[in-house]
Amino acid sequence: MTKLLVRISEQSRQFSETEKKISDYILNHAELIPNMTTKELATKADVSEASVTRFVKKIGVGSFKTFKITLAKEMAVKESFITDFSILQKKDTPYEMFQKVVHVNKNAIDMTMESLDKKELEAAVEAIKGAKKLVFYGVGGSAIAAQDAVVKFAKLGFEVEFNMDFHYMLSRIPYLNENDVFIAISMSGKTKDVLDMMHVAKSYGAKIIAITNLDKSPLYKKADIRLATPTVEADFRIASIASRMTQLTVIDTLYVSIFNQIGERMLDKFHAARDHVIRLRR
Amino acid sequence: MTKLLVRISEQSRQFSETEKKISDYILNHAELIPNMTTKELATKADVSEASVTRFVKKIGVGSFKTFKITLAKEMAVKESFITDFSILQKKDTPYEMFQKVVHVNKNAIDMTMESLDKKELEAAVEAIKGAKKLVFYGVGGSAIAAQDAVVKFAKLGFEVEFNMDFHYMLSRIPYLNENDVFIAISMSGKTKDVLDMMHVAKSYGAKIIAITNLDKSPLYKKADIRLATPTVEADFRIASIASRMTQLTVIDTLYVSIFNQIGERMLDKFHAARDHVIRLRR
DNA sequence: TCGTTATATGAAATTTTATTTCGTGAATTT
DNA sequence: AAATTCACGAAATAAAATTTCATATAACGA
Numbered sequence: 001m002t003k004l005l006v007r008i009s010e011q012s013r014q015f016s017e018t019e020k021k022i023s024d025y026i027l028n029h030a031e032l033i034p035n036m037t038t039k040e041l042a043t044k045a046d047v048s049e050a051s052v053t054r055f056v057k058k059i060g061v062g063s064f065k066t067f068k069i070t071l072a073k074e075m076a077v078k079e080s081f082i083t084d085f086s087i088l089q090k091k092d093t094p095y096e097m098f099q100k101v102v103h104v105n106k107n108a109i110d111m112t113m114e115s116l117d118k119k120e121l122e123a124a125v126e127a128i129k130g131a132k133k134l135v136f137y138g139v140g141g142s143a144i145a146a147q148d149a150v151v152k153f154a155k156l157g158f159e160v161e162f163n164m165d166f167h168y169m170l171s172r173i174p175y176l177n178e179n180d181v182f183i184a185i186s187m188s189g190k191t192k193d194v195l196d197m198m199h200v201a202k203s204y205g206a207k208i209i210a211i212t213n214l215d216k217s218p219l220y221k222k223a224d225i226r227l228a229t230p231t232v233e234a235d236f237r238i239a240s241i242a243s244r245m246t247q248l249t250v251i252d253t254l255y256v257s258i259f260n261q262i263g264e265r266m267l268d269k270f271h272a273a274r275d276h277v278i279r280l281r282r
Numbered sequence: 283m284t285k286l287l288v289r290i291s292e293q294s295r296q297f298s299e300t301e302k303k304i305s306d307y308i309l310n311h312a313e314l315i316p317n318m319t320t321k322e323l324a325t326k327a328d329v330s331e332a333s334v335t336r337f338v339k340k341i342g343v344g345s346f347k348t349f350k351i352t353l354a355k356e357m358a359v360k361e362s363f364i365t366d367f368s369i370l371q372k373k374d375t376p377y378e379m380f381q382k383v384v385h386v387n388k389n390a391i392d393m394t395m396e397s398l399d400k401k402e403l404e405a406a407v408e409a410i411k412g413a414k415k416l417v418f419y420g421v422g423g424s425a426i427a428a429q430d431a432v433v434k435f436a437k438l439g440f441e442v443e444f445n446m447d448f449h450y451m452l453s454r455i456p457y458l459n460e461n462d463v464f465i466a467i468s469m470s471g472k473t474k475d476v477l478d479m480m481h482v483a484k485s486y487g488a489k490i491i492a493i494t495n496l497d498k499s500p501l502y503k504k505a506d507i508r509l510a511t512p513t514v515e516a517d518f519r520i521a522s523i524a525s526r527m528t529q530l531t532v533i534d535t536l537y538v539s540i541f542n543q544i545g546e547r548m549l550d551k552f553h554a555a556r557d558h559v560i561r562l563r564r
Numbered sequence: 565t566c567g568t569t570a571t572a573t574g575a576a577a578t579t580t581t582a583t584t585t586c587g588t589g590a591a592t593t594t
Numbered sequence: 595a596a597a598t599t600c601a602c603g604a605a606a607t608a609a610a611a612t613t614t615c616a617t618a619t620a621a622c623g624a
Contacts, residue, residue, distance in 0.1 A: 331582075332602075
């Protein structure tokens with residue numbers, strides 16, 4: 001805890017009921033305070049605005065504004081004590097939601113650093129670099145990552161394919177061969193459609209890269225190369241958003257790595273494409 | 283120097299005389315800023331208050347208050363070691379790339395905290411909550427965010443629409459009315475297709491929410507509600523990946539906020555849908 | 565016990581701070 | 595040269611913080 005917060009909790013036994021309500025809220029939601037107004041804090045703590053301004057004076061801070069700035073500074077230093085962001089409260093305002101989303105997403109991306117294996121990543125980059133055709137497949141939330149991958153790798157000149165439709169996608173698999181790569185994306189690694197598609201692709205000799213949770217799922221076991229995403233344990237309402245960030249981070253890494261290695265020889269085409277877009281679209 | 287100050291000094295050559303006066307004062311007296319008011323800074327820099335508030339927007343920060351808090355936080359952190367992650371080296375290994383991607387993405391999400399305005403966010407949530415129909419539109423990289431939004435809001439029971447095809451999408455717009463919301467997504471805020479579509483939607487009375495860079499772009503100016511994303515200045519190879527993260531963070535926030543507010547009354551349907559998926563798909 | 569005084573609190577008024585609007589003049593384009 | 599765009603500050607407005615004031619309740623003394 002920061003000095004200011006310590007001071008508050010030390011003094012708390014001399015507080016009146018109203019003051020205690022305020023200090024409770026502050027101690028439990030310290031990181032939100034710098035972006036709040038007296039009115040908001042008053043509402044949250046169920047006291048009047050006047051009591052809030054009086055409170056900060058009581059704990060020896062000149063004004064509410066100073067209080068906010070001081071708190072922001074102190075909290076910046078010691079970072080990481082985030083009061084249970086995993087539980088979304090019914091009464092949370094959109095801005096609080098925003099702060100939680102930011103936290104959850106940053107955290108998810110951080111966790112990817114722990115799950116993704118260096119060697120597997122290198123193998124994946126090699127495989128894609130040498131590939132003629134790339135097929136991505138994912139359903140539901142993972143379709144977004146697949147979609148994103150298509151946009152990116154198409155720009156690099158790859159023959160890329162992805163379609164949400166299982167049957168259409170299936171009809172394209174027989175054209176794959178040993179030179180091609182099939183990238184399966186699934187959080188759980190158990191999604192039937194993805195597994196089925198993967199088996200067919202494998203039977204045609206395509207190399208299988210799985211972007212899936214670090215877990216002994218069917219997809220994880222059967223893939224040639226495993227790019228593991230972390231299992232982000234959280235409230236079910238935000239579980240999918242965090243995991244999508246991890247998938248995208250993996251895709252981004254593949255894209256940037258490939259770009260870096262083969263980019264030079266197609267930089268003019270890349271720029272040409274971008275120029276066309278700018279000229280025609282704005 | 284902190285990130286924010288670096289950003290200011292980098293941009294300083296595009297500044298007008300008035301803006302330069304402000305940036306000079308800020309760069310020379312950074313530690314004083316968090317405790318100053320717009321009027322004080324205006325007096326010190328010998329400009330008007332209006333110019334001060336406009337200045338912070340120009341450098342990509344949503345409000346003067348946010349600016350002060352951000353600066354206070356940054357200055358509290360000693361010597362923020364700025365390993366230059368922006369420049370990708372030819373010799374970088376995939377794993378080094380990965381670390382940079384992680385850094386860039388986390389950073390992009392952080393910057394969104396500076397650009398997104400609390401009030402606009404609240405207005406957006408209100409608008410969407412009261413809407414019957416939602417239409418998302420974005421092209422290129424921004425299409426991913428639109429796609430993602432569709433998946434999310436469909437789950438909440440909204441009538442949602444998005445299609446990459448301009449002409450198809452256009453044919454759907456006449457069915458919009460005052461009760462509906464059109465969400466335009468564009469980094470630059472200049473994309474012709476998006477602007478055209480927005481104008482048509484507006485003519486039918488739909489409320490316009492823009493998810494676009496904090497900048498005086500046509501889209502930014504014409505929208506009813508502006509959810510500003512930061513201008514992530516970086517290597518062109520990674521610019522798009524970072525900006526997409528910011529868009530998704532905004533979408534996530536909308537989704538979680540709406541869920542929280544209207545979620546209860548449809549929780550059973552939400553779970554039912556999820557159960558169907560689990561039963562049929564795995 | 566009753567009246568008096570001190571204390572805590574919120575509502576409302578006031579002051580301060582931030583943002584937006586509007587008009588002017590300079591610069592740029594047509 | 596006319597028209598348009600742009601930057602800017604003054605003034606209006608909106609929002610946020612603080613103070614004032616009235617009231618209720620607790621504490622105290624007769």
